[in-house]
Amino acid sequence: MNDSADKRSAFIVDVLTDEFGASMALDPAAFRRKFRKMAASPFSFYRGSASLFYADQRGDFADDAFLDERTSRVWIHGDLHAENFGTYMNGSGHLVFNVNDFDEAYVGPFSWDLKRLAASVALLGYAKALSDQAIGDLVTGFARSYLTELRAIAAGGDDAIGSITLDNADGVLRRVLQEARLNTRVDLLAAQTTVDNYERRFSLGDGVYEIDGETRERVCAAFTAYLKTLPEATARLRPVATQIKDVVLRKGVGIGSAGLPSYNLLLEGHTEALENDVVIYMKQAQVPAVARHIDDERVRGYFRHQGHRTAESQRALQAHADPWLGFTELDGVGQLVAEVSPYAADLDWSDVNEPEELAGVLADLGRAVARMHSVADDESSHDLVDYSTEEAIVAAIGDDTDGFVGHLVEFAHAYGVRARTDHQLFVDLFRNGRLPGI
Numbered sequence: 001m002n003d004s005a006d007k008r009s010a011f012i013v014d015v016l017t018d019e020f021g022a023s024m025a026l027d028p029a030a031f032r033r034k035f036r037k038m039a040a041s042p043f044s045f046y047r048g049s050a051s052l053f054y055a056d057q058r059g060d061f062a063d064d065a066f067l068d069e070r071t072s073r074v075w076i077h078g079d080l081h082a083e084n085f086g087t088y089m090n091g092s093g094h095l096v097f098n099v100n101d102f103d104e105a106y107v108g109p110f111s112w113d114l115k116r117l118a119a120s121v122a123l124l125g126y127a128k129a130l131s132d133q134a135i136g137d138l139v140t141g142f143a144r145s146y147l148t149e150l151r152a153i154a155a156g157g158d159d160a161i162g163s164i165t166l167d168n169a170d171g172v173l174r175r176v177l178q179e180a181r182l183n184t185r186v187d188l189l190a191a192q193t194t195v196d197n198y199e200r201r202f203s204l205g206d207g208v209y210e211i212d213g214e215t216r217e218r219v220c221a222a223f224t225a226y227l228k229t230l231p232e233a234t235a236r237l238r239p240v241a242t243q244i245k246d247v248v249l250r251k252g253v254g255i256g257s258a259g260l261p262s263y264n265l266l267l268e269g270h271t272e273a274l275e276n277d278v279v280i281y282m283k284q285a286q287v288p289a290v291a292r293h294i295d296d297e298r299v300r301g302y303f304r305h306q307g308h309r310t311a312e313s314q315r316a317l318q319a320h321a322d323p324w325l326g327f328t329e330l331d332g333v334g335q336l337v338a339e340v341s342p343y344a345a346d347l348d349w350s351d352v353n354e355p356e357e358l359a360g361v362l363a364d365l366g367r368a369v370a371r372m373h374s375v376a377d378d379e380s381s382h383d384l385v386d387y388s389t390e391e392a393i394v395a396a397i398g399d400d401t402d403g404f405v406g407h408l409v410e411f412a413h414a415y416g417v418r419a420r421t422d423h424q425l426f427v428d429l430f431r432n433g434r435l436p437g438i
Helices: 003-026 028-039 042-048 050-057 110-127 132-154 171-182 185-192 213-227 232-237 289-293 306-317 355-379 389-397 401-431
Strands: 074-076 085-089 095-099 106-108 193-196 199-202 244-250 262-267 278-284 326-330 333-339
Touching: 003 028, 003 050, 003 289, 003 401, 028 042, 028 401, 042 050, 042 110, 042 401, 050 110, 050 289, 050 401, 074 110, 074 306, 074 355, 074 389, 085 171, 095 171, 095 355, 106 289, 110 132, 110 355, 110 401, 132 355, 132 389, 132 401, 171 355, 185 193, 185 278, 199 244, 199 262, 213 244, 213 262, 213 278, 213 326, 213 333, 278 326, 306 326, 306 333, 306 355, 355 389
Parallel strands: none
Antiparallel strands: 074 106, 085 095, 193 199, 244 262, 262 278, 278 333, 326 333
């Protein structure tokens, strides 16, 4: 290994240790599983190493292009890669295809979202053996679609396409929405629960564990506190659904949640019919990777805890968010609470391979990201970002569309190469026992 590779390897170890060190010490086995998943491919490594990406945005990939005082303080997703999109049933009862998983959301530079997505497209395209030209064309389509939609929203919205729903989706995304529509609450309940002696309870096994009475009492008390964070409309529409029927512990949930406890609660539905029961989750929220690289006390001091930060961020970024979305504390630690929705379905990129089909999907994703960045100043109840984000971004880019697009394409290629190299360095570090505590 040459000096440059040695220095980069040491940097990777330092960043991952700073980000995960305390959690690794608590549950090294969970992080061995996480790191083995990250070792599987450059894309998997990229997904699990947001902390490294943001460290680079303050390092040799630092670039202030199109950033000013306002565009550096926008609600951002924080982990906007190609696999963080899917369907959800919004608070108005419509199936929507949009950005999902807001665990890393924060307030920061809008371009960091776009750069993280663009680099993920480069990795995705490389895995599908696309040429650099084809990858550049895909990023170009995404960037132009994003800017076109954002400009339309800033101009009043008459020419904006709007949310991706069954009314306007076509191709791959319409198929994803249609498949999500086939899902039912009965199927979800059948997969996670059983009915015994005329009452529904969670099924145990496969990462689902029974809890003791003391733990249940603490979780139920946290649930009671959570109810006070819900919108008034949720309480009015679900008068029966605050009755807890069962509680279980879940472990090993997701590549980004290694070692963190999560609880599922089974609630009586809006009627006493068993098929109306509701499953919600309560999971420990983490400090987002991007927050370690944003020195803004106005943002940091706004949130009571990380559960509050996650819920508030999702409400800011997602129009008509899940009515069950809220937050609480458990043993003094912030928790995010939301429904385990039967209508969630992710886009399966293995089904999308040809450049023409990929281009159509990425154009839709560009519009979705534009709407996400624009709704923050319209939908949320806070005053942390108190100006029109779409107008600020459009003004910062001005007439330099080609410069904006070229900037993202150049970054996608450069960081795609960096991530592929980092992945190999990470695999060598992991397999040779050079990651401390693992």
